[in-house]
Structure formats: C-alpha cells, structure tokens
Amino acid sequence: xxxxxxxxxxxxxxxxxxxxxxxxxxxxxxxxxxxxxxxxxxxxxxxxxxxxxxxxxxxxxxxxxxxxxxxxxxxxxxxxxxxxxxxxxxxxxxxxxxxxxxxxxxxxxxxxxxxxxxxxxxxxxxxxxxxxxxxxxxxxxxxxxxxxxxxxxxxxxxxxxxxxxxxxxxxxxxxxxxxxxxxxxxxxxxxxxxxxxxxx
Numbered sequence: 001x002x003x004x005x006x007x008x009x010x011x012x013x014x015x016x017x018x019x020x021x022x023x024x025x026x027x028x029x030x031x032x033x034x035x036x037x038x039x040x041x042x043x044x045x046x047x048x049x050x051x052x053x054x055x056x057x058x059x060x061x062x063x064x065x066x067x068x069x070x071x072x073x074x075x076x077x078x079x080x081x082x083x084x085x086x087x088x089x090x091x092x093x094x095x096x097x098x099x100x101x102x103x104x105x106x107x108x109x110x111x112x113x114x115x116x117x118x119x120x121x122x123x124x125x126x127x128x129x130x131x132x133x134x135x136x137x138x139x140x141x142x143x144x145x146x147x148x149x150x151x152x153x154x155x156x157x158x159x160x161x162x163x164x165x166x167x168x169x170x171x172x173x174x175x176x177x178x179x180x181x182x183x184x185x186x187x188x189x190x191x192x193x194x195x196x197x198x199x200x
Contacts, residue, residue: 029064030196036060037159037197038067042077043190045164048197049119049156055110056155059121059130062104063155064196066132071098072194077168079135081183086168087122087135093188095179100131108151114144117162120154138169 030036034054040047051060066072066089075098077088091097106127114120114137121130127150136158137144144152158165168189176184 028061029068030199033199036064036199038064038156039193039195039197040072040161040191041193041195042164042168043188043192044167045161047161047164048159050159051119051156052112055112056107056153058104059107059153059155062101062131063121063134065101067194067196070194071132072191074193075191077185077189077191078179079181079183080169080171080173080185080189082169083139084137084141085135086138086165087133088189088191090122090133093190095176098132103129103131106130106150106153107155108146108153110153112154114141114152114154116140117158117165118154119156119158120144120152123152136165138165 036051036053038049038051040049051063053060072089074092075089076091076093076095077086078091078095079085079087089098090100104121106123108127112118116137116139118137120135120137122133122135123130130153135152137154171189172186173183174186175182
C-alpha cells in the first residue's frame with residue numbers, strides 16, 4: 001500500500017512538473033494586446049517600438065519574455081554596421097553572454113520586410129536559432145528577407161526615437177581583439193532598460 005501511495009505521489013509530482021514546463025514554454029505576455037509597445041531606454045536616448053503579434057506571435061512573446069524579466073536591462077549594442085544594422089540584447093558591458101531561453105521557430109515568412117526602422121531577430125545560419133539577440137534595420141535590407149532561403153524575422157517597427165537609432169548607427173566602431181569581432185562600438189552603447197508599456 002505504501003509503495004502505491006509513493007508511486008501515486010511521484011506521478012502527481014511529475015505531472016505537475018511537466019505542466020509547469022509546458023506553461024513556461026508557452027507563456028503569452030500581455031496576451032490581449034495585439035500590438036504591444038516597448039520602451040527602450042538607451043545611453044543615447046529613448047526608442048519606442050510597436051510589436052506585431054498578428055504577424056509574429058512566437059517572436060513577440062519571446063521578446064517580451066526577456067523584456068518583462070529584465071533580461072535586456074544593462075546589455076549592449078555589440079555590433080553596429082553603418083547603413084546596415086544595429087544589433088544587441090545578448091551581452092553585458094564586459095561582453096559576458098547573457099542566459100538564453102530555448103531557440104524559437106523562424107517566422108520570417110510573415111510578410112514583414114527588413115526595411116529601415118524595423119526590429120528583427122538575429123540568428124545563426126540555421127533557420128530556427130533565434131533566441132534573445134535582436135537588431136534594428138537602418139537600411140532596406142532586402143537580402144535579409146526570405147526567398148529560397150530562410151530570412152530574419154521582422155516583428156515590429158520603431159514609432160518614436162528614429163533620430164536616436166540614427167545617432168547610434170553612426171558611432172565609431174573597431175575590431176575588438178578580446179572577442180575577435182568587427183564593428184564593435186569603441187564607446188559602449190547601452191540598453192539601460194526595456195519596459196513593456198501598458199495597453200492604451
């Protein structure tokens with residue numbers, strides 16, 4: 001009888017654990033808001049972005065998870081290529097990689113284009129490898145859109161602070177010997193805080 005009770009308790013515990021894991025993988029942040037607004041306070045000014053949950057629901061929820069847990073706070077824009085992109089979200093000022101959640105499904109075929117002023121997810125060469133790093137397009141980067149290959153998922157656009165992004169895009173960059181990277185800002189550009197704004 002004692003063994004049966006232990007088995008039942010173990011089964012209930014495992015069921016609860018699986019349920020919690022499933023919930024953590026499918027968290028919808030601000031679920032009734034189709035176009036969430038996020039404020040990005042940077043060391044060079046404020047940028048406001050409107051996200052598109054209709055076209056990129058998985059990507060938006062993923063991004064908002066990092067926003068609402070404070071994971072983007074005090075990170076840097078580590079890669080800035082003039083007339084191309086401003087990329088960040090993955091490292092602190094010491095270039096220590098921040099923890100990542102599981103990779104997400106590529107939603108680049110959603111119809112949104114990598115046009116100037118849009119925000120998109122960074123990824124590796126493999127299609128479904130985006131997790132926390134994102135970038136702003138500072139040009140119309142049609143080469144990043146899907147065609148016969150997977151593209152980079154656009155999931156929103158800047159609504160305020162275009163001039164801030166333009167200023168960030170023009171900072172001096174150089175090769176960083178420690179990280180063996182090109183296009184690293186000489187003076188750090190910091191994402192001080194990311195905040196999900198309340199729905200209007």
